[in-house]
Amino acid sequence: MKRILLSVAALAGAAAFFAFSNAPIAEAAQAQGDVARGQAAFERIGCWACHGHQGQGGSTGPKIAPNPLAFPAFSGFVRTTSGEMPPFTARVLPDQDLRDIHAFLMSVPAAPAVATIPLLQ
Amino acid sequence: MSGSDKQPRIERRQFLKGAAAAGPALAAASLVSPQAAQAAQTPAGAAAPATMAVREQHPPGTGQPLAPGYVVGGDHMTDCLRALDIEYVASCPGSTFRGFQESIINYGGNKKPEFLTALHEDSSVHFAMGYAKITGKPMAAMIHGVVGVQHASMAIYNAFGDQVPVYIIAGNLLSEWGRRPGAEAAHSSTDQAQMVRDYIKWDEQPTTLRDFSNAAARCYEAAVSGAPGPVMLTADADMQEEAIHEDHKADLRLPKIGRRIPASADSGTVQELATMLCNAENPVLSLDRYGNNDKSIPLMVELAEALQAPVIDTRGRMNFPNRHPLNVSDIGGPYLRNADVVLAVEPRDLFGMVMALDDEDVRTPRPRIGQNTKVVRLGISHTSQKPNYGGSQRYAPADLDIQADAQGTMPALIEAVKRMAKPNFAARGERIANQTKNLLERAKAEAAYGWDASPISTARLCAEIWDQIKNEEYTVPTETNFLSSWPQRLWVMDKYYNFLGRSGGWGVGYNSAAAIGAALANKPHGRVTVALAGDGDFMMAPGVIWTAAHHQIPILFVIHNNRGYHQETMHLQRMANRRNRAVTTADIGTTIKDPNMDFAMMAKSMGVYSEGPVSNPVDLRPAIQRALAVVKRGEPAVLDIVAQPR
Numbered sequence: 001m002k003r004i005l006l007s008v009a010a011l012a013g014a015a016a017f018f019a020f021s022n023a024p025i026a027e028a029a030q031a032q033g034d035v036a037r038g039q040a041a042f043e044r045i046g047c048w049a050c051h052g053h054q055g056q057g058g059s060t061g062p063k064i065a066p067n068p069l070a071f072p073a074f075s076g077f078v079r080t081t082s083g084e085m086p087p088f089t090a091r092v093l094p095d096q097d098l099r100d101i102h103a104f105l106m107s108v109p110a111a112p113a114v115a116t117i118p119l120l121q
Numbered sequence: 122m123s124g125s126d127k128q129p130r131i132e133r134r135q136f137l138k139g140a141a142a143a144g145p146a147l148a149a150a151s152l153v154s155p156q157a158a159q160a161a162q163t164p165a166g167a168a169a170p171a172t173m174a175v176r177e178q179h180p181p182g183t184g185q186p187l188a189p190g191y192v193v194g195g196d197h198m199t200d201c202l203r204a205l206d207i208e209y210v211a212s213c214p215g216s217t218f219r220g221f222q223e224s225i226i227n228y229g230g231n232k233k234p235e236f237l238t239a240l241h242e243d244s245s246v247h248f249a250m251g252y253a254k255i256t257g258k259p260m261a262a263m264i265h266g267v268v269g270v271q272h273a274s275m276a277i278y279n280a281f282g283d284q285v286p287v288y289i290i291a292g293n294l295l296s297e298w299g300r301r302p303g304a305e306a307a308h309s310s311t312d313q314a315q316m317v318r319d320y321i322k323w324d325e326q327p328t329t330l331r332d333f334s335n336a337a338a339r340c341y342e343a344a345v346s347g348a349p350g351p352v353m354l355t356a357d358a359d360m361q362e363e364a365i366h367e368d369h370k371a372d373l374r375l376p377k378i379g380r381r382i383p384a385s386a387d388s389g390t391v392q393e394l395a396t397m398l399c400n401a402e403n404p405v406l407s408l409d410r411y412g413n414n415d416k417s418i419p420l421m422v423e424l425a426e427a428l429q430a431p432v433i434d435t436r437g438r439m440n441f442p443n444r445h446p447l448n449v450s451d452i453g454g455p456y457l458r459n460a461d462v463v464l465a466v467e468p469r470d471l472f473g474m475v476m477a478l479d480d481e482d483v484r485t486p487r488p489r490i491g492q493n494t495k496v497v498r499l500g501i502s503h504t505s506q507k508p509n510y511g512g513s514q515r516y517a518p519a520d521l522d523i524q525a526d527a528q529g530t531m532p533a534l535i536e537a538v539k540r541m542a543k544p545n546f547a548a549r550g551e552r553i554a555n556q557t558k559n560l561l562e563r564a565k566a567e568a569a570y571g572w573d574a575s576p577i578s579t580a581r582l583c584a585e586i587w588d589q590i591k592n593e594e595y596t597v598p599t600e601t602n603f604l605s606s607w608p609q610r611l612w613v614m615d616k617y618y619n620f621l622g623r624s625g626g627w628g629v630g631y632n633s634a635a636a637i638g639a640a641l642a643n644k645p646h647g648r649v650t651v652a653l654a655g656d657g658d659f660m661m662a663p664g665v666i667w668t669a670a671h672h673q674i675p676i677l678f679v680i681h682n683n684r685g686y687h688q689e690t691m692h693l694q695r696m697a698n699r700r701n702r703a704v705t706t707a708d709i710g711t712t713i714k715d716p717n718m719d720f721a722m723m724a725k726s727m728g729v730y731s732e733g734p735v736s737n738p739v740d741l742r743p744a745i746q747r748a749l750a751v752v753k754r755g756e757p758a759v760l761d762i763v764a765q766p767r
């Protein structure tokens with residue numbers, strides 16, 4: 001239910017994002033993100049504070065990695081959310097940084113299978 | 122001295138044989154030598170004053186022992202504490218209670234009560250909170266006049282908010298006559314309880330020794346009756362040091378504590394409630410300050426099973442077994458929304474139970490319950506509320522408000538529900554069990570994310586600890602929400618002492634200190650106490666681990682070191698974002714790094730076994746193992762774990 005609401009918000013956000021960005025910036029934003037720069041931005045810009053240093057989530061923010069939302073939904077959400085997560089506009093989080101952050105989250109390896117962790121048996 | 126001044130002085134000593142005889146004799150008495158005072162006590166000296174302030178009787182430096190046959194006020198006060206079954210006095214010393222302290226040690230033999238050295242008054246009160254949550258009994262916190270009260274005030278506020286009985290004894294120097302300029306004057310007050318009166322249940326400042334036991338008893342009764350809480354008994358220093366002849370000790374009666382039976386609801390009301398619950402299609406039990414002793418949980422399990430109703434534990438206490446199939450605490454939202462009857466059990470704040478407010482730009486209360494949900498409040502936890510401080514949120518009405526002790530009402534309610542139980546309850550229970558059966562698996566799957574991360578994930582930290590204590594009787598005396606509640610999600614918690622709820626007033630500094638008091642209470646039971654304290658919380662009162670070392674209180678003290686007041690980092694981040702400006706500065710004023718704290722070194726400096734910083738998860742297991750070995754020897758051990766923020 002919550003997830004559905006988020007996706008609606010994300011789509012709306014994505015639409016707004018594409019509507020207002022001019023073509024060159026959109027192209028740049030679509031360029032491959034850089035994982036290392038993304039990790040640095042994730043730390044610098046404060047995503048880690050609520051989502052954990054690996055995007056694993058916790059009591060404040062949900063898990064956002066591995067397997068983050070696809071970029072349009074991801075960026076739409078980050079730009080326009082107005083709930084417990086505050087929005088990050090392009091003014092404080094440039095498009096390229098957001099791209100890089102997404103690349104970093106994409107790069108987070110899958111969690112080990114629970115069955116392979118003795119402590120969780 | 123004016124005539125009106127004189128009256129109370131006579132009154133103060135009136136109970137002593139012959140003392141009422143004459144004011145002039147009293148006035149003289151304060152000037153006579155010890156020898157003369159002794160002579161006055163011979164049978165022939167019937168009209169002579171029986172006592173005088175010890176400080177007058179024994180001027181400093183004379184080395185004059187207490188005259189034979191005399192005891193002092195502090196001795197009587199010690200007897201009073203013993204009569205009230207108070208085992209410990211947690212205290213950072215102060216001269217306003219030196220007479221009392223000396224009595225506890227040399228008259229009472231430092232046994233029941235025994236002195237517990239604290240390094241801050243706030244810690245003394247928090248120790249008492251942790252101890253009371255395990256034992257159900259108040260510990261005394263003895264605090265210095267004025268300044269001690271000021272230091273202790275936040276912890277007192279926590280105790281009030283959390284409804285924990287704490288017996289605060291504050292020193293004071295009531296009489297201006299004998300106060301020395303400087304500290305003694307500064308640490309005296311006409312009405313020092315006024316500083317904390319908004320968040321204590323009762324206070325007394327007896328003005329004669331004869332009144333002391335009465336005041337002590339009333340404070341005690343207030344602390345433990347109804348919704349429990351802190352009380353303050355001011356013990357005047359003159360009175361502590363005042364000498365009394367043995368012959369007159371009998372006039373000083375001791376307080377007596379009888380059996381207390383909490384108020385339970387009458388049979389008609391119980392029947393009405395049982396009918397509501399049994400006729401409901403979707404009843405929900407929501408529990409707050411309920412689980413206080415070893416009977417609480419078994420009774421609630423019986424009720425929930427009789428109804429086959431879902432249970433939400435809001436974790437104000439340990440209220441319901443975390444792995445019970447009817448425990449829906451982590452998925453409670455839909456149950457509340459669909460409920461036709463919610464039984465709110467011992468809620469301190471009913472509003473918070475039935476309404477939510479998110480931290481959003483525009484704040485709109487969001488009902489957690491449905492439009493037609495009937496709310497029944499069963500309990501007395503809201504009855505100690507006072508104006509001024511916002512311990513409970515907005516007013517929320519209950520459709521039926523049963524002002525009776527929930528646990529006391531439980532046996533009759535269970536009986537009534539069992540009599541009316543319907544065959545379709547079982548199907549409801551199965552549906553709930555179906556929804557809860559995967560919670561543990563889900564938690565484990567989530568715990569796997571960031572499993573090998575450094576800083577160490579809070580899930581990994583909690584799983585590693587659990588692996589080594591799972592066969593022990595244990596207590597987590599600290600809040601767990603900053604650890605994403607992993608203990609509740611991964612461990613087995615089913616005893617009231619497995620978890621002790623929260624601080625009550627959200628005052629940071631509670632966790633580390635309350636943990637020590639809980640560990641002290643656990644010591645005779647051989648339970649392992651595992652504190653999971655934030656680095657910020659710990660730095661509010663790091664001296665608490667010295668107290669643990671000094672008094673050989675075993676505790677595994679794990680510091681969740683996220684190098685900051687992380688809660689505030691997130692707040693600052695939100696503010697910057699909402700204002701759409703520099704979002705990279707949330708660490709300013711909120712982090713505790715540059716330089717990093719070395720908690721292990723700090724612990725060592727206080728004689729406490731310690732390891733850390735541990736930031737590689739593979740180092741956790743051996744570190745915990747070694748620390749637990751120390752704890753098993755009866756000592757504290759500190760682990761500094763550099764961990765993820767939540």
Ligand SMILES: Cc1ncc(C[n+]2csc(CCOP(=O)(O)OP(=O)(O)O)c2C)c(N)n1
Nearest residue numbers: 603627628629655656657658685686687688
């Ligand atoms: C006495 C007091 N001061 C300040 C606060 C505000 N505050 C709430 S949580 C928090 C951070 C506590 O730090 P820590 O225990 O390390 O927990 P963390 O949030 O870092 O996990 C602070 C300062 C408070 N609640 N009480």
Ligand SMILES: [Mg+2]
Nearest residue numbers: 655656657685
């Ligand atoms: Mg911290």
